[in-house]
Amino acid sequence: MNTDFLDALTALETDKGIEKEVIIEAIEAALISAYKRNFNQAQNVRVDIDRDSGTIRVFARKEVVEEVFDPRLEISLEEAQQMDPNYELDDVVELEVTPKNFGRIAAQTAKQVVTQRVREAERSIIYSEFIDREEDIMTGIVQRQDHRFIYVDLGKVEALLPQSEQMPNETYKHNDRIKAYITKVEKTTKGPQILISRSHPGLLKRLFELEVPEIYDGTVEILSVAREAGDRSKISVYAEDPDVDPVGACVGQRGQRVQAIVEELKGEKIDIVEWSEDPVEYVSNALSPADVIDVIVNEEDKSTQVIVPDDQLSLAIGKRGQNARLAAKLTGWKIDIKSETEAKELGLLDEAEMEKSEESVNEEASLDE
Known part of the structure; x- marks a missing residue:
């Protein structure tokens, strides 16, 4: 491992936010397994990567004992004191056992570790981004479908639209652009899983927030939503300012605002009613x-x-x-x-x-x- 590799880890730390020291420690741990696997060794070893030069060394760790029963794990007090008189019983002696051709194995192992860590970091970044978008609306592109899900590309990740969350009056074709409501973001072994909905009442609420500035800025509030997706919905709205017409704000001039939402929901009828205590x-x-x-x-x-x-x-x-x-x-x-x-x-x-x-x-x- 050379200094170029260490420089690459520094760049990775800047670009991906993965700490260089964390990666090096992960490589050291992986190299211990690689050493034991490739050189058929059962001894206790430590791998050290020099943070300046990139030099890799393998050390066998042996406990100082009076009588040696397993030379792979133990060393006699007499032999240890020949190397350093200060050694005492129960101390640990480290002996370098770096194989001559260990560099090639180290390079392969390092590459695997870095690739894995980068993948994990990217998944973590995507999860962090989307966990903040739960109960929000996003636009995606339909990719494919099977008997369980429609797969929708949200840019950095593919979201799942279950059959139960689809609108009964709607068909989905490849490359269709649709707005969907994010219902759940989960961590899995394969990365974040995003579940979306076209039938959730929250989708209707978010669509009104997009179309009606008075709702977005809080002048008008949506207090309740009742929805039978694809057929008919009702929303109740309220404005604290008596000079504001909450229903009129949602309908828009010549019905333009509500009509845009009806078109997005493929003709779903929407009743807008004024809330009252x-x-x-x-x-x-x-x-x-x-x-x-x-x-x-x-x-x-x-x-x-x-x-x-x-x-x-x-x-x-x-x-x-x-x-x-x-x-x-x-x-x-x-x-x-x-x-x-x-x-x-x-x-x-x-x-x-x-x-x-x-x-x-x-x-x-x-x-x-």
Whole structure:
């Protein structure tokens, strides 16, 4: 091993961030195994690499004993003191045993160690970069697919898009550019494994952050997302500033902002509703585009009975119950939808009117106080 190799290790330290001393120590450890393997030696040895010249030397380490039972591991006190009178029992004597043709083996071993360390360092760098991108969105290029995954090139690493995270209405072709949500970054023996999703609600949230500056800067907040990927989604938005229209900001001029997201999600319908701390208003908004006559709230079991016009019942419930299901998921409230006719038969409208009357009386009493 020459000084050029040491210079190369110094350059590697600068470029890849791998400490030169760490590599040299790893080479020394690997050379011990190489020496024992290639020269059929079972003795205890130490390999030393001179940090200035690159010279490699192999030393057999032997314990000083009164009586030698294994000459490969032990040396008598008498013999040790012939080399140095200061040796005592239980000391360790080092004798150089460097083979003449050890340089070639050393070069091969060093190359293997350096290659392995560089690979490990690159994997570590990629892992560190992507672990910070969990729950973030990235653009990748579809490479290939099998019965389990679609493999997407993210630049420095190939990510896995499982079947369960794919959109049912979407087909993926080679070289397609897609935006995906990073769900998990794991360390494996083969390097970092990146799992991505096209169906995760987080993808919808991140797409709105990209398209709507008011969300990115915090003027408008997305408080909840309910999604049935590829078909329909609902998001609830809120702005602390009363002069800001959170729904309008997300829709954009002539619907341009939301339309860009719909196109990215291959036509997925998106309802944008305004969040409210009042469950009556929030549930009413969440059932958009259906009109709501009234919402009866049961705080105890966090459930609501929603009354809608007869001609709005199917719209409020939605195809296969989807609109009501998404609204319940978005708000966190159970939602039971009744038509106006059914509500009258059950006396729910009278109950709702009584609740409103009580609220009105309480408000007036509060004002009088």
